[in-house]
Amino acid sequence: MEPQQRPILVALGSEARSLRLIQAALRLSRERSAPWVAVHVETGGSQLTEDAEQVQVWLQEAQRLGAGIEIVQAPTLAQGLSEVTRTTRAQVLLLGRSSDRWPWARVGHSTADELQRRGLDAEIEVMDDRTSPAEQDSRGMGFGAMVGALSVLAATSGVAWLLPREGNIALVLPVYLAAVTFIAHHWGQRLAVLASVLGALLYNFMLETPRFSGASGHWPNLLFFLAMLLAAQAVVGLLHRLRRQAREVHRREVHTASLYLLGRALARSRSSEEVADTAAEHIRRVFKAEACLLLPLAVDWRILPPANSGINLPPPADLLARLEVGERPGDPLEPLICDQAYCLSLTGTDRSEGILRVLPRETIGLPPDTWELLKAFAVQIALALERLRWLEEARKAQVESETERMRSTLLGAIGHDLRTPLAAIHGAAGSLLLPGQLTDPARRDLLTMIQEESERLAHLLGNILDLTRLESGAIQVQKEWQPLEEVVGSALGQLEKRQGILPVRVDLPEALPLAPLDAVLIEQVLVNLLSNAQRHAPGRDMDLRAWDEPGWVHLEVADRGPGIPAGYQDKVFEKFFRLPEAGEGGVGLGLAICRAIVQAHGGRIQVVDRPGGGSSFQLALPLDGVPPELPEDAP
């Protein structure tokens, strides 16, 4: 068995740099594949509650990232740490340089120094407070900075030289203070300290009377020096805080902006695929991480976007258990770190919609200060998914209520329109069967009525069936390129077979292109339109015209009937709608079928008033695709 690796210890306090320590320890433990332990030493000194809470936060974070936790009580930090180092036989002890406020307190008194003296059998790594690029005051003692600072100082001394010099330190001091502040702002703390010392010396040597005496026996001069030093420190501290605040403000701005952008993009998403793509794209840009959504299906999980294969591992069982999608009692928004990926429950208002899985590109992971934003992203994504789910449910409910409405209207229609012809047929057949004398013409009349009424029944049933099949998608539009002439011909043929020659004027231009359409369905549209016209204006002329424009072919069926009253021009295409003054015949399905067919072709249908009276039904069908070529032929 491989001997257990000696652990890596990391000392955590309440300070912000603890995060970097945690990250460094995590990295180190990965490099050396050693366990790591986060240690906190309670020294028993007065501790602020906020600090104690902050320590808990860091310890929890370390635990999340897989660290063991040790809390010890000891009189001093060094003592506590050396104890733990010995008992755990740690190979490395990571700690931050103590953030003592006063520079002189660091010298020789730091915990690290003390630990060194205790001769521990572990590497002691000290992370400087200022090693983070984000916070580091990297503008050190570079040559350029030095020259700059000295120039400023020289210029200041020049100005001071010009001032009335009779020992009026009150005049000179602000000038130097301004210069030191300027230096601190531009080139950092160290140069500011240097500049204040130099400034004091310059003042002593050059400006104080007698000049170049170097005499520094004056009290005010010493005060001058001290004041400068303190002011420089204070200014630098203030500037740091301001800068940090500015950075924070900037960060928040960036967060707000990215959230806004995400929200806007999600609002436009119309499917979970689009939501996933949008989410992945925004997370990639903002967090430098790959993301995918795991959406629960009946048994399996759907992983979107499918292209993000790198992280498309099925979610581990423990992840499911821990996130407890849909019924998590705690805060479902805390990210769960699992196999280097951050998993968040996508919790909307009433339940979890799935899991967001984010895999950072850098192994160090996502800094906790970005978690808030990530959580906000998760909420946005969850809301978008929820919105889609609700839309889908609403659509289903609407379809259901529509079906319900149709069913009841259908029952109503059946009540009247099916019973009437049935009653007629029944009655006529009964009369024919009666023993008695019916004249031949009377028998014929009854028989003709039976035939007509049964045809009406068949027609009505056919319409109901067709519309149901069209709407349920059972009828697929099978477009084929064909001359309109044939469709018009078979529509007229179908009608005239039943009713004899109709007064229809047909105007089809010779040069009409082939059109991609389903002949059977468009034939039915024409039959419905023509028989409507025939019913509302019996015996009067009808016109059937066609013409084309680039991309479209138009068909028009125009009659000289009473026309469609204003306000009903859209309603006539609705199911079971009948004009109030419409007489017998029809249940208001014919035009609904026409519209369903034309829309299934990607076309439009409308009715307009015809100049000179009557109405004109116009349909436009798209000429999409490439018309086929003609085969070769010989005369």
Added chain:
Amino acid sequence: MNQPLILIIEDEEPLRRFLIPTLTGQEYQVLSAATATEGLAMARSHNPDLVLLDLGLPDLDGMAVLRELRSWSRKPVMILSARNQERDKVLALDHGADDYLAKPFGAGELLARIRVALRHTLQSDVSEPVVCSGGLRIDLERREVSREGSPVKLTALEYRLLEALARRQGKVATHTQLLTEVWGPGGAGNTHYLRIYMAMLRKKLETDPTRPRHFITEPNVGYRLNLEAPGD
């Protein structure tokens, strides 16, 4: 000539009750069966001159009955199809059925189709060289076409299409059958060829191409040449 024997294989009783008197009234002999098994047995024992076959039988697929019939008989088979059986109908026609009637159909239509189908069998030994439809006259031997007595010039493909329709003597020809006969085995699938050439034929041979009387479109199925068209 004997009265032709017609076998009805139809499971719906009302339809049988309508068909039997209608046909016997026209001097046909009629047999009827309510199931495919019964119908096939009757077909074997009586060798009918024509079979009316419903596609929606309870015990066996209509296509299977057709295959079984076609394995030993060339006698005409007419399909009775319901509204939702368009695909089966075309399939049956492509696989040897002679014609179809879509329900509901009238007695006149039924009898006209039966006449066409029987005429075809009874005269099948003698290939009829001249086919007439209204004022249209097609001489298949001389390859001549005339309308109202005046000759009409057709292109090679137009004539082949016309010939394919005329040889069927009023029976329906499916898209696939026409395409294969006119354009060869590679032609199937190019239904638009057929439509374009049919339009050309109509322009040359119909008085009003939008009200065709000779060349009847059977939606989604094919075309037929109407032998009973009125004269021009």
